[in-house]
Amino acid sequence: MEKRKLSFWEIWNMSFGFLGIQMGFALQNANASRILQIFGADVHELSWFWIIAPLMGLIVQPIIGHYSDNTWGRFGRRKPFFLAGALLASIGLILMPQADIFIAILPALWVGAGMLMIMDASFNIAMEPFRALVGDNLRTDQRTLGFSVQTALIGFGAVIGSWLPYVLTNWFGVSNSGENGAVPLNLIISFILGAIILVGSILVTLFTTKEYSPEELKKFEDEIAHQDALSEDYEEKESRLVDIFDDFKKMPETMRQLSWVQFFSWFGLFGMWVFTTPAIAQHIYGLPVNDSSSAEFQSAGDWVGVIFGVYNLVSALFAFTLPYIAKQIGRKRTHSISLVIGGVGLISMYFMPDKESLIFSMICIGIAWASILAMPYAILAGSIQPKKMGVYMGIFNFFIVIPQIINALIGGLLVKYLYNDHAIFALVTSGVSFLIAAALVYKVKDVDDVVQN
Numbered sequence: 001m002e003k004r005k006l007s008f009w010e011i012w013n014m015s016f017g018f019l020g021i022q023m024g025f026a027l028q029n030a031n032a033s034r035i036l037q038i039f040g041a042d043v044h045e046l047s048w049f050w051i052i053a054p055l056m057g058l059i060v061q062p063i064i065g066h067y068s069d070n071t072w073g074r075f076g077r078r079k080p081f082f083l084a085g086a087l088l089a090s091i092g093l094i095l096m097p098q099a100d101i102f103i104a105i106l107p108a109l110w111v112g113a114g115m116l117m118i119m120d121a122s123f124n125i126a127m128e129p130f131r132a133l134v135g136d137n138l139r140t141d142q143r144t145l146g147f148s149v150q151t152a153l154i155g156f157g158a159v160i161g162s163w164l165p166y167v168l169t170n171w172f173g174v175s176n177s178g179e180n181g182a183v184p185l186n187l188i189i190s191f192i193l194g195a196i197i198l199v200g201s202i203l204v205t206l207f208t209t210k211e212y213s214p215e216e217l218k219k220f221e222d223e224i225a226h227q228d229a230l231s232e233d234y235e236e237k238e239s240r241l242v243d244i245f246d247d248f249k250k251m252p253e254t255m256r257q258l259s260w261v262q263f264f265s266w267f268g269l270f271g272m273w274v275f276t277t278p279a280i281a282q283h284i285y286g287l288p289v290n291d292s293s294s295a296e297f298q299s300a301g302d303w304v305g306v307i308f309g310v311y312n313l314v315s316a317l318f319a320f321t322l323p324y325i326a327k328q329i330g331r332k333r334t335h336s337i338s339l340v341i342g343g344v345g346l347i348s349m350y351f352m353p354d355k356e357s358l359i360f361s362m363i364c365i366g367i368a369w370a371s372i373l374a375m376p377y378a379i380l381a382g383s384i385q386p387k388k389m390g391v392y393m394g395i396f397n398f399f400i401v402i403p404q405i406i407n408a409l410i411g412g413l414l415v416k417y418l419y420n421d422h423a424i425f426a427l428v429t430s431g432v433s434f435l436i437a438a439a440l441v442y443k444v445k446d447v448d449d450v451v452q453n
Contacts, residue, residue, distance in 0.1 A: 019157035025163030037292035044416035055121040056405035085126025090195035092119035155316025162309035175191040193200035259399040267403035268433035279423035314366025335375035339438035342368020346431030365393030
């Protein structure tokens with residue numbers, strides 16, 4: 001037997017839920033620092049609150065990967081996790097910008113941080129099974145396309161989420177000024193709409209996509225060849241949660257090599273997400289440190305949403321070219337060049353004279369972001385045992401969240417004591433981190449290339 005070759009629109013529908021997941025994720029990335037500052041956080045404290053995000057990924061994704069690998073019921077293998085994650089994330093999206101309604105019970109800052117935790121745990125519950133589903137449903141020759149389509153939908157969802165507060169204010173007249181330290185109305189409405197679209201997009205995938213059963217997966221020729229190529233022992237045995245630790249020790253060589261690329265890529269991304277709003281407010285708008293109440297700060301925050309939308313739009317469009325470019329020059333070289341371009345974009349933000357110039361920086365970052373979301377997973381999928389696709393995709397997330405945790409622990413200290421509260425230098429550091437990742441790509445072994453040759 002052989003897996004059926006899926007049409008473009010079948011692959012599109014299979015990944016459509018990622019549009020809603022990333023819309024919610026983009027609302028968080030562009031606005032969480034801003035909201036936490038409104039609730040009273042200082043600039044150098046932001047990374048400490050953001051540590052919640054990678055911690056949730058570190059804990060949740062391997063566990064969800066394990067159970068989604070070993071759960072099969074009337075609703076499927078991966079689908080129940082999509083829906084549960086979406087529903088929980090929608091609660092966090094609705095309540096985070098409205099955390100001050102709990103002020104009689106707890107400080108708004110701590111409630112906001114708690115909602116950030118709920119959102120991140122829930123995004124991880126939904127996100128990891130989506131990546132595993134591409135490995136489950138697509139033949140080897142369609143995986144690069146599958147992850148590229150997924151990247152495109154991530155980009156489109158992120159554009160909508162990033163631009164939504166700006167659009168509500170400038171097109172529909174919704175206020176972006178919060179009275180007495182409250183979160184502006186445009187953010188509150190944006191997060192509610194994000195919750196609705198998140199659940200709706202997940203339902204599209206649930207109702208349009210068929211999953212292969214574990215018994216069907218065992219019979220496919222490409223999976224049998226894949227198993228033989230990896231020379232792994234496929235003796236059936238009962239799978240236990242504690243096996244995750246054994247799986248970690250036995251991770252494929254390609255995953256170990258990619259781990260260093262992922263480390264420096266995501267160390268840089270975390271710094272960008274956490275510090276772009278205060279960096280732009282200070283470096284471009286000329287605002288003092290920890291100014292979170294002025295109209296200019298809110299405008300700076302809205303503009304960060306706009307430029308974040310730019311890099312995500314570029315990512316969505318560039319994702320469609322990735323399969324062609326990778327076919328011409330190889331996946332490793334494609335990823336390395338993309339990371340160099342992204343690193344240059346991050347460093348260039350220091351030299352930009354005005355807010356409009358930042359669009360160039362974000363175009364460069366968008367190219368790197370598209371590759372980060374597609375190429376490592378396309379390379380990795382060829383090195384993973386089919387029956388371990390979910391758990392290894394979850395373990396691979398370690399190398400996304402660990403660098404973020406490290407950045408969270410030291411990023412604020414660097415900004416406070418080394419950069420003298422000038423957050424723009426955190427973005428320059430992120431750019432240098434991208435360049436290191438680009439160099440490390442060349443040490444990675446692409447198993448699919450070996451198998452195909």
